Amino acid sequence: MTIRVLIFGSLARELSCKDIVVDVSASATVRDVNQALATKHPFKAAFFQSARLAVNHAFAKPDAPVQTTDEVALIELVGGG
Amino acid sequence: MTIRVLIFGSLARELSCKDIVVDVSASATVRDVNQALATKHPFKAAFFQSARLAVNHAFAKPDAPVQTTDEVALIELVGGG
Amino acid sequence: MSVLIRISSGPLSSERLPHVLNPAPAASLQAPARKSQSNSSSDHAENISAPAMQQVGATVVFEGVVRANEAGRLIRALSYEAYEPMATNSLTELARDILCKHALIAITVEHSRGEVAAGERSFRLAIDCAHRKEALAAMDEFIDRMKRDVPIWKSPIYI
Amino acid sequence: MSVLIRISSGPLSSERLPHVLNPAPAASLQAPARKSQSNSSSDHAENISAPAMQQVGATVVFEGVVRANEAGRLIRALSYEAYEPMATNSLTELARDILCKHALIAITVEHSRGEVAAGERSFRLAIDCAHRKEALAAMDEFIDRMKRDVPIWKSPIYI
Numbered sequence: 436m437t438i439r440v441l442i443f444g445s446l447a448r449e450l451s452c453k454d455i456v457v458d459v460s461a462s463a464t465v466r467d468v469n470q471a472l473a474t475k476h477p478f479k480a481a482f483f484q485s486a487r488l489a490v491n492h493a494f495a496k497p498d499a500p501v502q503t504t505d506e507v508a509l510i511e512l513v514g515g516g
Numbered sequence: 517m518t519i520r521v522l523i524f525g526s527l528a529r530e531l532s533c534k535d536i537v538v539d540v541s542a543s544a545t546v547r548d549v550n551q552a553l554a555t556k557h558p559f560k561a562a563f564f565q566s567a568r569l570a571v572n573h574a575f576a577k578p579d580a581p582v583q584t585t586d587e588v589a590l591i592e593l594v595g596g597g
Numbered sequence: 598m599s600v601l602i603r604i605s606s607g608p609l610s611s612e613r614l615p616h617v618l619n620p621a622p623a624a625s626l627q628a629p630a631r632k633s634q635s636n637s638s639s640d641h642a643e644n645i646s647a648p649a650m651q652q653v654g655a656t657v658v659f660e661g662v663v664r665a666n667e668a669g670r671l672i673r674a675l676s677y678e679a680y681e682p683m684a685t686n687s688l689t690e691l692a693r694d695i696l697c698k699h700a701l702i703a704i705t706v707e708h709s710r711g712e713v714a715a716g717e718r719s720f721r722l723a724i725d726c727a728h729r730k731e732a733l734a735a736m737d738e739f740i741d742r743m744k745r746d747v748p749i750w751k752s753p754i755y756i
Numbered sequence: 757m758s759v760l761i762r763i764s765s766g767p768l769s770s771e772r773l774p775h776v777l778n779p780a781p782a783a784s785l786q787a788p789a790r791k792s793q794s795n796s797s798s799d800h801a802e803n804i805s806a807p808a809m810q811q812v813g814a815t816v817v818f819e820g821v822v823r824a825n826e827a828g829r830l831i832r833a834l835s836y837e838a839y840e841p842m843a844t845n846s847l848t849e850l851a852r853d854i855l856c857k858h859a860l861i862a863i864t865v866e867h868s869r870g871e872v873a874a875g876e877r878s879f880r881l882a883i884d885c886a887h888r889k890e891a892l893a894a895m896d897e898f899i900d901r902m903k904r905d906v907p908i909w910k911s912p913i914y915i
Contacts, residue, residue, distance in 0.1 A: 437650070493683070524839060529911065570907070589907070659888065727823070737888075
């Protein structure tokens with residue numbers, strides 16, 4: 436299935452886009468989405484493997500399941516405020 | 517010589533006065549003034565012996581000399597602000 | 598106890614928001630976080646009771662100002678991007694958690710989104726409490742956790 | 757760098773004093789503390805330069821409010837007595853010391869003397885600095901040392 440991962444801030448500027456679309460299996464978890472992001476962007480693999488993802492506006496654990504209808508966002512902050 | 521020691525706050529309320537006048541020798545130091553205060557008010561002797569005195573608007577060390585023309589004040593605070 | 602959260606467009610006003618919007622029972626603290634927000638601002642308030650206000654002995658306000666340089670380069674402004682409603686919800690949860698942990702009386706948080714010019718305010722955290730030590734510890738912890746967990750990003754706009 | 761000290765009669769206004777009174781060279785920090793003061797207020801200012809202002813990234817303001825009870829008894833007000841000019845001079849010295857030690861940009865201190873009713877402000881400390889951590893540490897240290905060393909006494913006025 437297809438998961439669209441919203442991205443923000445300097446990452447969005449660097450990649451010149453507002454989201455990254457990845458393909459994962461129908462039983463995918465948050466961890467699988469991280470892995471798919473890392474595979475798609477090998478030069479930032481370490482970053483994507485450990486980046487925190489929010490599912491439907493709450494931080495999600497690596498084991499949490501993901502569905503194609505979920506709103507997934509990559510929340511990696513470097514000191515806002 | 518005579519030294520007038522200004523007092524404030526709860527001490528002034530307790531003693532119902534704004535100053536305490538003590539007699540000390542012409543070569544007296546701040547320590548001697550503390551001692552004279554303690555002698556004059558034996559029920560608060562320990563308090564007066566260790567109370568901080570300001571001479572001419574600055575905290576004075578125990579060894580500092582005192583003159584009758586100096587402005588002496590007892591600065592014992594219990595948390596202002 | 599009171600929690601008031603507002604994320605609004607552009608620089609913050611120099612005037613602080615009042616802590617007390619509508620006096621109401623303290624039980625309103627248990628009300629769920631508001632999930633919706635308008636396009637122009639997101640604003641989430643819980644209310645403070647009059648007896649609680651009488652316990653306030655200290656108010657500490659932190660204001661973040663956009664500095665004219667960022668990593669050594671001169672900037673004209675910072676642009677803040679908030680991922681809503683997660684930003685407002687997570688600020689609200691953070692404020693409630695800090696309020697309970699440090700036994701505070703009220704927390705008011707204001708954060709800008711969009712462009713804020715150098716010299717203007719982009720963030721304000723106001724804490725009411727009985728005593729000072731709790732307020733300072735709470736403020737430090739709030740800002741650390743906000744920077745780590747609340748989805749608001751800043752981008753420099755260079756001169 | 758700027759230090760502004762004011763001890764004035766009655767409750768503080770809800771408006772903060774501006775940090776910048778007259779832009780002037782930073783060397784004014786070395787100016788001697790003003791020894792005189794009027795009966796109605798004592799006010800001591802040193803000035804802040806425009807380049808220093810551009811470094812301000814955080815402003816933290818502490819406000820002390822008179823609480824309606826003191827040691828378990830209801831009070832109508834607190835009455836503050838300041839021993840002048842020592843009170844203003846020692847606040848000024850304390851502010852300079854804290855400013856240098858924590859590398860702050862500006863400190864503004866306001867303290868009431870005379871009667872301040874419950875619920876009203878009697879003390880305000882505003883700190884401008886580049887970063888937050890210094891401001892919070894400086895605020896804590898300033899208030900601890902003020903309570904210990906600055907000759908201002910408070911007396912409860914019971915209902």
